[in-house]
């Protein structure tokens with residue numbers, strides 16, 4: 166904290182008697198962090214205000230969403246049908262229809278007291294972005310009008326220069342375009358109409374997560390529908406389904422504000438583990454603390470208004486850790502709802518004087534947070550293709566999708582990894598309860614057995630007896646098997662859980678469309694290959710459809726068997742997942758071909774994404790390293806010296822009273838005094854060496870090499886310096902310590 170920048174924080178009770186914080190930047194003497202920490206604790210012990218709890222009001226659900234029900238009220242049936250057709254087919258909505266929708270949206274929004282609209286998008290920075298425009302405009306005669314037409318609905322031109330582009334955006338052309346995603350409904354956030362959009366550069370390249378995601382959904386729909394046609398001619402659309410589970414920590418905001426590391430990096434870079442952590446397993450599924458429950462009630466209400474179908478909430482394993490999950494939805498809407506939920510959580514937490522931590526590993530030595538991503542495929546006839554059916558034929562359909570998904574994922578393991586790694590997720594993967602960094606798929610013993618049986622099917626045409634046996638005894642039995650088969654491996658990185666695949670390596674703060682775009686692409690590629698192989702057998706070998714399918718499935722199982730039966734390697738320690746190395750899988754020929762052939766991402770776009778992720782990695786470590794250096798030198802060393810001065814006063818006093826025999830009486834004090842000096846020296850030297858390591862890394866022009874240099878030479882200092890600071894935390898008088906301690910953040914609420 167600089168000398169001229171004085172931060173004083175006053176905790177005051179507002180008229181509603183809720184706790185609120187006021188920040189002042191002023192010239193009063195610095196209110197010392199340790200005073201702040203003590204004040205926060207005192208305030209915390211005051212009885213929390215009880216917020217008005219409301220149960221889900223069915224009238225209220227999605228009342229802030231401009232959905233089909235609303236649209237229908239404003240436009241003719243004919244226009245409505247035309248619009249639905251465009252949305253279903255993913256074709257362009259013509260200008261006159263867009264005008265009608267815009268006018269309906271505006272009337273609806275204005276009737277709810279809304280004054281502004283924004284295109285709401287998901288740039289590669291990993292947050293959501295918005296640029297608010299007022300409906301207010303002037304007509305030619307200078308009179309005030311409210312204006313919002315099709316043009317404004319369909320496109321906005323924000324300046325793209327400050328968003329990550331990975332080199333795509335030319336310096337002379339800063340414009341970017343946002344374009345309406347008509348498949349996700351507009352909604353109200355505060356007094357603003359938010360219109361979900363994609364975000365592309367002037368030259369048409371994707372600058373966001375949504376653009377390739379929507380393309381991948383369309384490609385998957387096309388490929389999966391073709392496979393469904395083998396089994397059911399009525400299936401004309403396949404939709405990817407997503408159900409996420411959002412883990413997070415919730416801690417008191419006034420305590421969080423004493424910690425520059427939490428505020429700047431989202432995690433604690435220092436902090437000794439408390440005497441009690443999660444050993445007693447007394448938090449998991451325990452009763453939700455009342456202050457948290459108040460927060461959740463208000464959050465549920467906010468979510469209900471914008472149509473986020475929250476369903477479950479519970480305490481997670483670590484102290485102060487929780488999870489919230491909705492009913493699954495179509496993947497595009499589910500991703501929008503997850504990003505919106507994170508914004509809403511921040512907003513509601515602020516009102517309740519909480520700080521939400523979405524970071525994957527905010528605290529050392531206890532569990533981190535993930536975003537389990539559950540994926541399945543639904544047909545327009547309402548069938549989940551990853552759920553076994555009642556007849557052998559529907560089970561053959563199930564097996565076709567199940568086996569091809571397995572094959573796609575195993576064939577592109579590295580790409581799946583690349584879509585989930587980050588500097589922060591590296592701290593979680595492979596540690597404690599988190600999934601291992603070695604990607605394996607858990608499908609359970611029974612399904613493995615089914616695959617064994619299928620692998621033994623004879624080559625070529627099947628005899629009638631063999632086919633009957635297969636249908637009756639192998640695939641005919643699958644539903645029973647799955648119902649009985651409840652064994653679930655909780656920490657496997659990917660698991661088939663009866664009717665969906667669950668991906669557990671996704672980080673809690675990441676946008677899960679990153680993984681699903683990759684998953685959709687690899688499954689699409691696999692399904693296209695499957696269809697070509699089956700059709701070839703039908704045409705050239707004159708095989709029956711089911712014989713051909715059995716044969717191709719057998720071959721597929723044969724090719725993935727070695728990978729599938731591999732035992733998961735558990736590597737239980739941090740930083741085994743080196744993000745910079747794994748990210749390279751994005752730009753291998755295999756990956757480039759996959760995305761290019763499916764027209765989901767061009768080589769240039771992939772290169773850009775690779776570069777954006779590398780830059781984010783470097784910046785995150787750089788910020789953590791700077792923050793730790795600041796804290797070590799500006800907070801920890803001065804605090805240690807202050808405590809040393811107390812000890813020195815004590816030792817001098819003993820000397821005055823006892824003369825030469827003071828040494829015996831002050832022997833322990835002298836030892837502590839020296840230990841503190843050793844730690845101070847260690848910390849100070851560590852910070853100097855870390856700064857030098859950063860300088861050397863920053864001089865490397867190649868991003869990949871620079872990121873690896875950061876991983877290898879800067880990261881080790883983060884734990885070395887921390888170790889020494891944490892030792893001091895245990896030595897220095899509690900009253901002097903400036904940062905909220907782990908035990909306070911975990912257990913004081």
Ligand code: ADP
Pocket residue numbers: 406407408409410490491492493494537539540541542549662664665
């Ligand atoms: P857990 O994994 O904690 O045991 P569940 O398996 O019950 O919890 O479900 C967690 C998530 O899975 C929820 O978000 C839910 O919406 C989602 N989910 C359930 N069924 C499906 C499905 N068929 N496809 C995709 N997601 C699903």
Ligand code: MG
Pocket residue numbers: 410537667
């Ligand atoms: Mg789960």
